[in-house]
Amino acid sequence: MASAVLAASAAATDVQRKGSGRAPAPEIDRTKTCPLLLRVFPKIGDHHHVSEFAERGREPKDEVQIYTWPDASLRELCELVKEVRPEARKPTAKLSFAFVYPDRVGRNVLRPVGNVMSAPHRRGESDEKTLAALSFQTGDFLDVAIHPNATSSTMHDNRDTRRYK
Numbered sequence: 646m647a648s649a650v651l652a653a654s655a656a657a658t659d660v661q662r663k664g665s666g667r668a669p670a671p672e673i674d675r676t677k678t679c680p681l682l683l684r685v686f687p688k689i690g691d692h693h694h695v696s697e698f699a700e701r702g703r704e705p706k707d708e709v710q711i712y713t714w715p716d717a718s719l720r721e722l723c724e725l726v727k728e729v730r731p732e733a734r735k736p737t738a739k740l741s742f743a744f745v746y747p748d749r750v751g752r753n754v755l756r757p758v759g760n761v762m763s764a765p766h767r768r769g770e771s772d773e774k775t776l777a778a779l780s781f782q783t784g785d786f787l788d789v790a791i792h793p794n795a796t797s798s799t800m801h802d803n804r805d806t807r808r809y810k
Contacts, residue, residue, distance in 0.1 A: 672716070673714050673715065673716045675714055678714060680712040680714050681713065681715070681783050682710060682711075683710070683711045683712070683713050683717075683722075683787055684704070684786050685709045685710070685726065685786075685787045685789060686704065686705050686707060686709075686745075686786060686788045686789065687707060687709060687729075687730050687790075687791055688705070688707060688788070688789070688790055688791065689790075689791050689793065690790065690791070692743055692755060692757075692788050692790045693755075695754065695755045698753045698786060699753060704786070709725075709729050709730075714776075715775065715776050715777035715781065716775050716776070717776050718772060718773050718774060718775050719742055719759050719761045719771050719772060719773075719774050719775075720761055720765075720768075720772040722742070722761075722789075723740050723761040723763065723772075726789055726791075727763060730791060732791050732793045733763055733793075735793050735794070736763060736767075737763070737764075737795055738762070738763035738764075738791060738792060738793045738794075738795065739760055739762055739763070739791075739792045739795035740763065740789055740790070740791055741757065741759075741760045741789065741790040741791075742757070742758050742760070742761070742771075742789055743757045743787070743789075743790075744756050744758055744779070744780075744781060744786070744788075745786040745787075745788050746784070746786070758771075758774065758779045759771025759774050759779070
């Protein structure tokens with residue numbers, strides 16, 4: 646998929662690596678604060694393997710670039726991904742979010758941070774988590790696994806217990 650660039654709306658307003666997503670983020674005036682570039686890598690079915698991010702400049706080709714702010718919620722990012730990936734628009738779709746970043750020795754890790762159902766009326770505990778509260782740092786990647794037909798048993802489960810190394 647060709648790289649797409651999206652911009653989050655300035656109208657929607659509202660740190661450690663293992664953030665819970667529940668800490669209140671400082672209020673950001675989106676009309677006065679410059680957004681950051683978030684490199685997003687959506688994939689149907691599962692997350693990209695962490696090895697696909699091993700070499701800078703050779704990341705997966707399905708990149709979407711989003712200009713947004715640290716107070717952006719996973720729900721807001723879900724809506725932006727839906728603009729460019731039709732599979733994510735299905736009412737049964739679940740989007741699983743994970744950060745990809747280098748660990749202390751320089752190896753990339755993939756850390757799941759939350760799941761959001763595509764249908765706005767199917768809210769879960771991860772919907773309002775913000776990038777800042779999840780300890781996002783500029784330069785991190787956002788990997789998004791799109792599950793177009795999430796089963797009824799996974800519809801309300803916003804916990805991703807798998808470990809990625």
